Amino acid sequence: MVAACSEPPGAKRAANAILITCDTLRADRLGVYGYERATSPELDAFARDALVFDRAYSCAPWTQPALSSLLTGRPPEEIGVTPGNTKRMGKSVETLAETLRARGFATAACVSNGLVRKVPPNFAGIGLEQGFEHYDSEMTAREKNRVAFERDASGTTDAALAWLATRPRDGRFFLWVHFQDPHGPYLPPPELAAEFARTPKDEKLPLGTTQRGLGQIPQYQNLDGENRPDVYRDRYDAEIRYFDREFGRLIAELRARGLLDDSIVVFTADHGESLGEHDQYFCHGENVQREQVHVPLLVRPPGGVSKGAERDRRGYARSNAHVNHLDVAPTLFEALDLPALAGWRGLPLSEPSTLPRERALVQSFVAQRKNVSEWAIGDGRWRLLWRERDEPRLYDVLVDPGELRDLAAEQPEVVARLQAAYAEYERSLGAQDGVETALDDETSKGLEALGYVEAPNR
Ligand SMILES: [Zn+2]
Numbered sequence: 001m002v003a004a005c006s007e008p009p010g011a012k013r014a015a016n017a018i019l020i021t022c023d024t025l026r027a028d029r030l031g032v033y034g035y036e037r038a039t040s041p042e043l044d045a046f047a048r049d050a051l052v053f054d055r056a057y058s059c060a061p062w063t064q065p066a067l068s069s070l071l072t073g074r075p076p077e078e079i080g081v082t083p084g085n086t087k088r089m090g091k092s093v094e095t096l097a098e099t100l101r102a103r104g105f106a107t108a109a110c111v112s113n114g115l116v117r118k119v120p121p122n123f124a125g126i127g128l129e130q131g132f133e134h135y136d137s138e139m140t141a142r143e144k145n146r147v148a149f150e151r152d153a154s155g156t157t158d159a160a161l162a163w164l165a166t167r168p169r170d171g172r173f174f175l176w177v178h179f180q181d182p183h184g185p186y187l188p189p190p191e192l193a194a195e196f197a198r199t200p201k202d203e204k205l206p207l208g209t210t211q212r213g214l215g216q217i218p219q220y221q222n223l224d225g226e227n228r229p230d231v232y233r234d235r236y237d238a239e240i241r242y243f244d245r246e247f248g249r250l251i252a253e254l255r256a257r258g259l260l261d262d263s264i265v266v267f268t269a270d271h272g273e274s275l276g277e278h279d280q281y282f283c284h285g286e287n288v289q290r291e292q293v294h295v296p297l298l299v300r301p302p303g304g305v306s307k308g309a310e311r312d313r314r315g316y317a318r319s320n321a322h323v324n325h326l327d328v329a330p331t332l333f334e335a336l337d338l339p340a341l342a343g344w345r346g347l348p349l350s351e352p353s354t355l356p357r358e359r360a361l362v363q364s365f366v367a368q369r370k371n372v373s374e375w376a377i378g379d380g381r382w383r384l385l386w387r388e389r390d391e392p393r394l395y396d397v398l399v400d401p402g403e404l405r406d407l408a409a410e411q412p413e414v415v416a417r418l419q420a421a422y423a424e425y426e427r428s429l430g431a432q433d434g435v436e437t438a439l440d441d442e443t444s445k446g447l448e449a450l451g452y453v454e455a456p457n458r
Contacts, residue, residue, distance in 0.1 A: 014264040014302040014335040017100070018254070019176045019328070021070070022243055023063065023113050024183040024284060025269035027056070027296040029240055032316060037196070039240040042248025043296075046267070049304030051352060052316045055380050056297035057324045058271045061365050062285045063115050064089075066270040066325065067128055071095050071176070073329030073344040075362070077429050081127075082366040084285060085115060089127030096329055097131025099341060100174045106167055108134035110159035111178040112151035114143075132176070134163055144185050145220045153181045153246035161253050172336070177250065181243040182273065184221040184282055188238035196238035200230035205281060213274060213283030221282045232282050233275050264335035265300040266328055277402060288363040288376040288385060290395075290403050297323065299331060299349050319352035322359045322380030343430065360421035377422045382411075384418040392419070 027033040030040040032047040033054070059069040064085040065076035072095050076082045080090040097107045109132040111117075117137040118125035129135045136159045139149035151159070160177045167173060181188070188196075204227045208216035217227060226232070247267075254260045274280035277291045284292050309317040326346035333340055334348035347355060358379040367373040376385045383403065386392035394408040394415055408415050 012302045013337050015172050016263040017174045017332045017336055018263050018265045020267045022179040022269050024273045026272045027294055030296055037237055039237050040244045042244045046251055047298050048315050050298040050300040051305055052318045053297040053323050054318055054320050055322045056295050057361055057363055058293045058295050059325055061271045061292035063270050070325040070328055071128055073326055073346055095131045101131050106171055106173040107132045108163045109176040110136045110156055112156045112180040114148035114150055117149055144187060150180050153179050153243045157246040157250045160250055179243045182239045186235035186239050188242045192238040192241050193235055196234045198234055200228040203229055205229055213281045215279050218283050229276055261303045264332055267298040269295040288365045288374050293363045321352045321355040324361045362425055377418050382414050
């Protein structure tokens with residue numbers, strides 16, 4: 001079977017594209033990425049037929065810029081969404097769904113984060129709905145501590161299965177499913193909360209009166225006055241297991257319908273979550289440290305990864321290539337046998353061994369109101385982070401994944417190289433596609449309620 005061995009791991013062409021995303025999901029809390037707790041048996045099983053990317057990054061630690069980049073293949077700086085979640089993507093920006101719909105694909109999304117809800121007239125949508133002929137953002141539950149709407153994992157999978165049952169029988173499709181569960185407040189089903197609860201250590205934190213996570217439990221995370229961070233960490237794990245169970249139900253149905261092997265399936269998270277690192281607790285959108293922007297990324301080619309692909313001792317075909325969310329659009333289009341769009345800067349991930357080494361990739365977190373902006377550029381090993389007025393910090397994430405030891409003073413040549421790469425990146429940015437569009441009042445109020453935007457008077 002020499003031919004099978006020489007075949008690239010993700011070479012087969014796909015009829016359909018399926019993108020599954022989960023909000024606020026850290027890679028290192030998943031079995032496939034080495035976590036010791038059984039948070040993700042379904043995802044781990046799926047990953048055995050996928051390419052597993054160990055060095056994958058989001059473009060931003062916020063939902064809006066992260067998902068907007070993922071669904072357009074373009075960096076936040078070019079599509080009008082850099083300042084956190086406060087801006088709508090430019091209406092002239094072409095989304096993957098728009099392109100695929102124009103090429104005859106049926107396009108459907110089932111999404112469960114209140115931020116991406118589109119229920120006119122009060123929630124007009126923030127741009128991610130563009131191009132989806134079926135956009136199911138039905139959310140009836142209000143989150144604890146927030147007036148925001150959400151839908152749990154069971155409802156999300158039900159919505160996706162309902163569309164699969166009624167979709168047009170002939171023709172190709174693009175399906176996007178976005179789960180919300182690991183996003184705080186952490187309220188897993190009681191049986192999973194019990195299964196993952198351990199005896200917490202004595203460490204205690206102040207209960208915050210703001211939505212920020214620096215040295216405190218953010219107000220929206222507060223669970224009946226609980227002030228021991230370990231309790232929140234366990235509940236975060238239980239939320240992942242709840243999502244995982246429903247992810248498994250979705251994959252099983254795709255398999256039963258014969259759609260899994262006809263499709264390219266990509267799984268990732270929009271961003272990570274701080275669980276106490278750098279003194280940030282149970283929050284994201286505060287910085288671009290690794291815990292907030294390193295994400296899981298699994299690419300399942302049609303039929304699964306080829307039998308000849310090299311695997312680790314646990315049976316996973318892994319890649320340590322440096323990749324980010326901008327690579328997802330070209331990966332999907334290559335598998336669908338469609339040409340890449342102008343303006344894309346990502347690369348297809350079907351043959352990871354051919355990806356350039358030491359690729360420089362950028363993450364940004366740009367201030368909305370009182371927050372401080374932060375940028376990062378990395379090459380797969382080194383990450384350089386800086387804020388407007390501070391000296392840059394440099395981390396070697398291969399030996400220091402927690403980014404605790406700043407090596408900027410010891411490695412001036414690495415700092416200079418990454419600074420030059422960032423200057424080159426800035427020069428390469430095209431004009432913003434569409435002006436930044438302020439959100440309508442209702443959406444702004446909704447975001448404020450979500451804790452995404454600080455109200456002007458507090
Ligand atoms: Zn998010």
